[in-house]
Amino acid sequence: MPLPNADTIAAIATAQGRGGVGVIRVSGSSVETLARGILGKLPAARRASYSNFLDANGDILDQGIALYFPAPHSYTGEHVLELQGHGGPAVLQMLLQRCLDLGARLAQPGEFTRRAFLNSKLDLAQAESVADLIEANSAEAARSAMRSLRGEFSAAVHGLVDELIHLRMLVEAMLNFPEEEVAAVDIEQRDTLLNNLQSSLQQTLDTAKQGSLLREGAHVVIAGQPNVGKSSLLNRLAGEELALVSAIPGTTRDVIRQAIQIRGVPLHIMDTAGLRVSQDEVESLGIALTHQTLRRADLILLLLDASQGMTALDEAIIKSLPADIPRLLVLNKIDLVHGKTADSQGGGTFVGVSAKTGEGIEALRGKLLEAVGWRAQDSGTFMARERHLRALTQAQTHLNQAHAVLTSAELFAEELSLAQRALNEITGEFTSDDLLGEIFSRFCIGK
Secondary structure, three states: OOOOOOOOEEEEOOOOOOEEEEEEEEEOOOHHHHHHHHHOOOOOEOOOEEEEEEOOOOOEEEEEEEEEEOOOOOOOOOOEEEEEEEEOHHHHHHHHHHHHHOOOEEOOOOHHHHHHHHOOOOOHHHHHHHHHHHHOOOHHHHHHHHHHHHOHHHHHHHHHHHHHHHHHHHHHHHHOOOHHHOOHHHHHHHHHHHHHHHHHHHHHHHHHHHHHHHHHOEEEEEEEOOOOOHHHHHHHHHOOOOOOOOOOOOOOOOOEEEEEEEOOEEEEEEEOOOOOOOOOHHHHHHHHHHHHHHHOOOEEEEEEEOOOOOOHHHHHHHHHOOOOOOEEEEEEOHHHOOOOOOOEEOOEEEEEOOOOOOOOHHHHHHHHHHHOOOOOOOOOOOOOOHHHHHHHHHHHHHHHHHHHOOOOHHHHHHHHHHHHHHHHHHHOOOOOHHHHHHHHOOOOOOO
16 A cells, blocks of 8 residues: 555656656655646546646646556556656756646655655665666666566565574474474474575575676776786776876876776776885875775786796785785786796786787686676576675574574574574665665665
């Protein structure tokens, strides 16, 4: 059922600027009255109607298509009116002002989708995927967001909750009997259910991490000695001359950032100052900035000179890198050293490339995806956010703690309850108002 007596909201639902078509969306309890004021009538439900859009004096503001969706069969679950007219900013503002004059108020960011959530038209994960679909910057990301909008992620979470409930029912039943009366078959079933649940949760978490990577991307920092070709490699990966290339050591002083896509996965590549001991004050500041950037990286791409091989300075740089951040060792300038192939060197994954000729770059792209954790999936991924990963990880922690207290039925049951609470936060079955405000405030006004 829609929210009772919900006030009426209105907003421009199309992007700012001029366009062939502009859309005004209105939702709330006064939509029927507002429609009669603008159109002179209430359009037939769910049928496109060519109409004049009228001002207070009955003069025509614009002409276009009116669509009326009576509650509860609408996006928000309330009465909804969409006015599709010409996309000029002036005419859209006049039409929006007409809606406001008739009693609507300007919608807040994400308020239409928030009402859809509150009216049970979407769960919270689906609602978030609306924004993800709009913001998707690759075909892969758009497909993943649509899978979440269709409910695939929510279905996976609900499946986990159903397994949890089944396990909790068994455990609660076992709590009602003295320990000596609990049958061995019940204990075996409990352990089997817990193991299956942990396995299912791990699979969902792995898939969610793929979706999060599609949404957020990964930060890859190119590091190494001066003159090993870091800027040239950035230019090659980006496909354009972004960074200044020079034979003079220390040319790069600041961090140069560029977003690229590899097979639909966004990567934020950063070229940094060459690592060495320098007496130049400005270069030293750049080197210090490099070390700060390295600590925030998801992957460190350490570039070496193939003609020099692994030098003592390279080994010192490797030792100085943050130990908890994955690194990919790359030998550049293989065009100067014939017969060099992908190998293992310096205790890490290694690939040979030539930033000058492009040799090995495609293999490097594949290695980059592998190193940041991307893997191709036959069934596809669903979009996930950082809060989803935190909730899944929290649920996983509680299941692990439940496994550690198997001999204490009360503690075991409590850990299962906390795991279910964490999972319910994903779909919004348990969600604080503060979290809702934070989520929907990031939407555009017309959504």
